[in-house]
Amino acid sequence: MAVYTDITEGELRHFLQTYELGDLLSYRGIAEGVENSNFIVHLERGEFILTLYEKRVNEEDLPFFIGLMDHLAAKGFACPRPVKRQDGTVIGHLAGRPAAMVTFLEGVWPREPSVVHCAEAGAALAQMHLAVADYEGYRRNALTLPDWRPLFEQVGDKADEVIDGLAEETRAMLDRLEAEWPTDLPSGVIHADAFPDNVFFLGDRFSGLIDFYFACNDLFAYDVAVALNAWCFDADHRFDRQKSAAMLDAYQRVRPLSDDERKALPALCRGAATRFMLTRLYDWIHTPADATVTKKDPRQPLAWMRYHAAASGPGAYGLNA
Numbered sequence: 001m002a003v004y005t006d007i008t009e010g011e012l013r014h015f016l017q018t019y020e021l022g023d024l025l026s027y028r029g030i031a032e033g034v035e036n037s038n039f040i041v042h043l044e045r046g047e048f049i050l051t052l053y054e055k056r057v058n059e060e061d062l063p064f065f066i067g068l069m070d071h072l073a074a075k076g077f078a079c080p081r082p083v084k085r086q087d088g089t090v091i092g093h094l095a096g097r098p099a100a101m102v103t104f105l106e107g108v109w110p111r112e113p114s115v116v117h118c119a120e121a122g123a124a125l126a127q128m129h130l131a132v133a134d135y136e137g138y139r140r141n142a143l144t145l146p147d148w149r150p151l152f153e154q155v156g157d158k159a160d161e162v163i164d165g166l167a168e169e170t171r172a173m174l175d176r177l178e179a180e181w182p183t184d185l186p187s188g189v190i191h192a193d194a195f196p197d198n199v200f201f202l203g204d205r206f207s208g209l210i211d212f213y214f215a216c217n218d219l220f221a222y223d224v225a226v227a228l229n230a231w232c233f234d235a236d237h238r239f240d241r242q243k244s245a246a247m248l249d250a251y252q253r254v255r256p257l258s259d260d261e262r263k264a265l266p267a268l269c270r271g272a273a274t275r276f277m278l279t280r281l282y283d284w285i286h287t288p289a290d291a292t293v294t295k296k297d298p299r300q301p302l303a304w305m306r307y308h309a310a311a312s313g314p315g316a317y318g319l320n321a
């Protein structure tokens with residue numbers, strides 16, 4: 001359960017006075033998530049998600065995230081809509097943290113994603129990539145190639161205490177990524193964390209995308225690479241080409257990938273796997289013992305990294321070479 005900052009009922013009632021959503025009926029911490037503290041708040045006017053922004057979210061980035069959700073929702077893309085306070089602003093403070101409320105999205109995330117879920121997620125990601133075309137906000141990706149080595153150095157040889165040999169393997173992967181990373185590909189605002197737990201479904205159908213707090217400007221194909229990692233490996237870390245082919249096919253029906261994007265896919269997948277391995281490794285070592293959160297295992301993205309290290313070309317993902 002990700003609640004790093006707990007709140008009292010008194011603090012919450014005081015905070016809610018800045019909205020026009022009626023009386024507080026109930027609230028509870030949400031037993032999921034990793035980055036921020038989330039609460040479901042039941043008010044007279046309905047249910048809302050209250051987020052207290054924690055360590056990886058800079059307060060100055062909040063207008064970018066809030067503006068992006070507003071922009072996407074206005075375009076008809078299914079995502080939470082930020083809730084305005086009486087004074088027209090969205091971001092307030094609660095228990096010493098920046099805080100905001102968004103609308104509650106119906107649906108559940110798929111615990112065991114099927115081929116159909118992968119296709120739906122691919123199409124949704126492509127729709128988002130089209131819908132951001134006229135979003136004016138800009139945010140540099142704070143977790144891309146130049147940031148990975150410094151992040152790794154904060155872990156250093158402690159990596160070997162978590163997984164034997166990991167320090168050397170990671171350094172070799174970073175060397176490879178620094179030599180091969182593509183730059184000249186179509187870019188725009190990407191979600192950057194389109195994992196199954198951020199994609200909601202009603203039955204087999206996509207019902208909405210949440211958690212835009214890693215969103216940033218970067219390569220669209222990198223976003224696809226994140227999703228291939230997150231959706232297409234099974235519990236035993238085997239890559240499922242049927243799922244990746246379904247995801248890529250559905251994505252391309254909405255936004256075709258260029259030849260250069262397709263060629264770059266193995267490198268982008270290696271990078272995406274490395275990025276999640278590094279943040280999980282960092283959190284594995286640095287998360288305070290008393291934080292109410294289920295830490296994510298760096299072994300999983302390490303297995304993804306190894307699959308992509310051996311991938312020779314787009315064929316490894318079910319794409320025609």
Ligand SMILES: Nc1ncnc2c1ncn2[C@@H]1O[C@H](COP(=O)(O)OP(=O)(O)O)[C@@H](O)[C@H]1O
Pocket residue numbers: 002030032033034035036037038049080102103104105106197198210211212213
């Ligand atoms: N708008 C929303 N509607 C419904 N549930 C939500 C919404 N936002 C978050 N949640 C719930 O909160 C959980 C954690 O949210 P998430 O944004 O992924 O947290 P974190 O940023 O901490 O990783 C989700 O898995 C979901 O159950």
Ligand SMILES: N[C@@H](CCOP(=O)(O)O)C(=O)O
Pocket residue numbers: 032033034035193195197198211276279280296
């Ligand atoms: N998706 C990341 C963790 C970020 O957590 P989220 O709950 O914000 O998706 C990972 O799997 O490492």
